[in-house]
Amino acid sequence: MRCVIARFPFDLTKSGVLESMKGVKPERVLGASVIVGRRTYPVKQVGQVVTRQDRRDFSAAEVLRAMARLGFTCRDLAPAAAPTRTLSAFQEASAMLGAPTTV
Numbered sequence: 354m355r356c357v358i359a360r361f362p363f364d365l366t367k368s369g370v371l372e373s374m375k376g377v378k379p380e381r382v383l384g385a386s387v388i389v390g391r392r393t394y395p396v397k398q399v400g401q402v403v404t405r406q407d408r409r410d411f412s413a414a415e416v417l418r419a420m421a422r423l424g425f426t427c428r429d430l431a432p433a434a435a436p437t438r439t440l441s442a443f444q445e446a447s448a449m450l451g452a453p454t455t456v
Contacts, residue, residue: 356419358404359411365403367423373402385413388426396420396427 356363374389377398385396397408400416417427440448 354419354422356422358400358415358419359406361404361406363404363419365419365423367425370399370403370420370423370425374399377402382430385417385427385429387417387420388428393428 354365356365371390374392374394377394379392379394380398382393382395386393387396387399388394389399396413396416399420400406400411400413401408403416404411417429421427
């Protein structure tokens with residue numbers, strides 16, 4: 354399948370990506386990732402191995418789009434915001450004093 358990454362066209366196949374990533378040790382995943390075989394790789398690492406380009410030359414979105422079109426499972430792990438409970442002024446003051454809050 355023809356994919357454009359960093360303004361360069363690449364003819365990528367699923368088997369070609371699997372072969373390229375064979376023997377490559379996955380780095381720690383902090384953001385978006387691609388599952389290749391049984392391993393989870395950071396998107397930028399996959400892009401670097403497959404295109405042989407520097408990671409600064411392409412965006413993660415370009416690689417995610419190409420890998421998704423080839424049928425790989427892609428995950429975008431944006432940090433989820435923790436649910437917050439808003440306190441009234443009375444509850445906040447009670448919490449500071451260590452008193453139980455009742456409303």
